[in-house]
Amino acid sequence: MPTSLSPVGRPAAVDAVAPRAFKDLFRHHPAGVAIVTLAGPGGEPVGFTATSVISVSAEPPILAFSVTQTSSSLAALQQATTGIVHFLGEAHADLSTRFATPGIDRFAGVAWDRLPTGEPLLSDVDAWARIELLDRIPAGSSYLVLAGVTAISDHGSRAEQAPRLVYADRTYRRLS
Numbered sequence: 048m049p050t051s052l053s054p055v056g057r058p059a060a061v062d063a064v065a066p067r068a069f070k071d072l073f074r075h076h077p078a079g080v081a082i083v084t085l086a087g088p089g090g091e092p093v094g095f096t097a098t099s100v101i102s103v104s105a106e107p108p109i110l111a112f113s114v115t116q117t118s119s120s121l122a123a124l125q126q127a128t129t130g131i132v133h134f135l136g137e138a139h140a141d142l143s144t145r146f147a148t149p150g151i152d153r154f155a156g157v158a159w160d161r162l163p164t165g166e167p168l169l170s171d172v173d174a175w176a177r178i179e180l181l182d183r184i185p186a187g188s189s190y191l192v193l194a195g196v197t198a199i200s201d202h203g204s205r206a207e208q209a210p211r212l213v214y215a216d217r218t219y220r221r222l223s
Contacts, residue, residue: 077215082146084167085130092167093123096147108196113189134174136209140219174201
């Protein structure tokens with residue numbers, strides 16, 4: 048079995064898909080909602096909402112998410128070595144909206160603390176993973192970020208009882 052994959056090149060059809068049509072296709076695809084936080088270059092807290100978080104590997108535990116090249120958090124993400132991915136529950140829609148809003152202090156009025164290792168931790172979010180950033184891969188107008196998971200907190204049954212926040216068709220939804 049091969050241990051690596053070769054690049055397959057860029058199919059000509061990729062250029063035939065209009066960006067708007069592609070975005071509309073995924074707009075209807077439900078996605079879990081997370082907030083990624085990390086310490087900025089001066090230690091200031093930086094964070095953004097991500098609906099692209101995926102599990103990549105269980106052994107070792109690796110996750111991935113994407114961030115656009117125009118994100119205000121990109122400079123901090125490029126220099127950071129660690130961060131936290133917060134997995135939001137249905138009660139966190141306002142928090143998600145806040146961390147998706149450009150041009151504001153996303154941490155103002157939000158309860159947060161720091162882990163002993165320095166990463167900003169949102170106090171009201173039960174489920175989170177501390178991550179070590181492994182790679183930032185250019186992918187079109189975005190970067191795909193690979194991160195190893197170094198610690199998790201899920202608060203057991205409390206987290207299991209709270210349905211996770213889902214986003215589809217530009218609205219937050221509850222799975223039933």
